[in-house]
């Protein structure tokens with residue numbers, strides 16, 4: 146071979162390699178959506194969604210057929226929820242599996258089965274220039290939101306988990322407030338709003354204050370207005386306080402705050418679906434699913450403006466209550482359920498037995514006051530959504546979101 150041909154051959158090979166590596170880099174970058182919404186309905190099995198849809202159908206005088214926004218998404222899959230040490234997971238192990246792609250023991254948060262810290266997708270996305278939002282209807286330091294910014298050997302170390310907000314340096318947090326705001330026995334000297342504000346976070350209570358005080362701030366924490374009075378003590382969850390901002394409103398605040406100028410990732414949790422499902426309270430659970438779906442609709446509006454760059458996923462960490470649409474009569478007793486709910490919105494006045502009787506009479510079956518091992522639904526739409534169809538493990542979700 147003449148020298149000229151050898152050089153040409155080498156150049157050709159080098160160029161080919163260049164092209165290959167350039168293509169794979171470009172492809173890799175291209176695979177991830179610019180705007181990512183991950184919704185987690187805590188405890189929301191497929192039947193929780195179906196029950197909410199049955200209720201909406203009843204309101205329209207139909208036996209079925211009315212669907213939530215999430216159910217209208219084109220891709221549908223199911224995810225395993227078992228943890229590293231139990232068939233039946235808790236929220237921290239499942240939140241860790243979704244967020245970090247690693248199974249851990251029940252109670253472990255952002256750690257592997259041996260207790261070593263693992264990396265949430267939020268930190269990967271942060272490194273890639275994404276702004277990060279974490280929000281929930283329940284406290285910001287509860288298991289599911291916590292799994293997206295913190296690592297702890299126990300989900301119950303609420304004070305420590307909330308201090309990790311500062312370490313995360315993430316942009317937007319929202320929720321009802323915090324649990325163990327001053328430590329388990331109120332022994333911590335500084336309340337977290339002082340702690341957070343000293344470290345660059347603007348803590349806002351309620352929508353009006355948020356709109357005023359978040360302007361021009363780098364990092365913000367939104368708490369429900371009704372938790373303002375609790376600022377020196379333990380914050381409570383939306384189960385016990387009037388929630389003045391709905392999840393949809395919190396999400397809208399988050400979208401407006403993060404803007405569409407830079408890529409963002411938002412984890413948005415309907416946290417109290419799990420709490421009402423633990424109590425087997427059918428109508429309050431339906432309302433919680435509808436509240437989550439209302440937030441999904443806000444993301445869907447955003448998607449319609451940026452369809453090629455947005456990915457929306459709606460899933461659950463586990464199923465709660467072993468819910469079944471059917472427990473005797475062939476007609477679901479919506480009339481009876483609604484009548485009781487209108488008398489006592491949270492159904493707090495019904496004892497466990499009376500509530501069970503109401504459910505049974507209305508043909509709603511609940512098999513447990515705890516979680517179950519039933520796989521959970523995964524609804525998705527947008528860029529890369531096709532990867533979320535079919536059967537998957539909850540640990541696959543991180544890689545699919547990151548475009549791997």
Ligand SMILES: [Zn+2]
Pocket residue numbers: 188236419420423465516
């Ligand atoms: Zn639970």
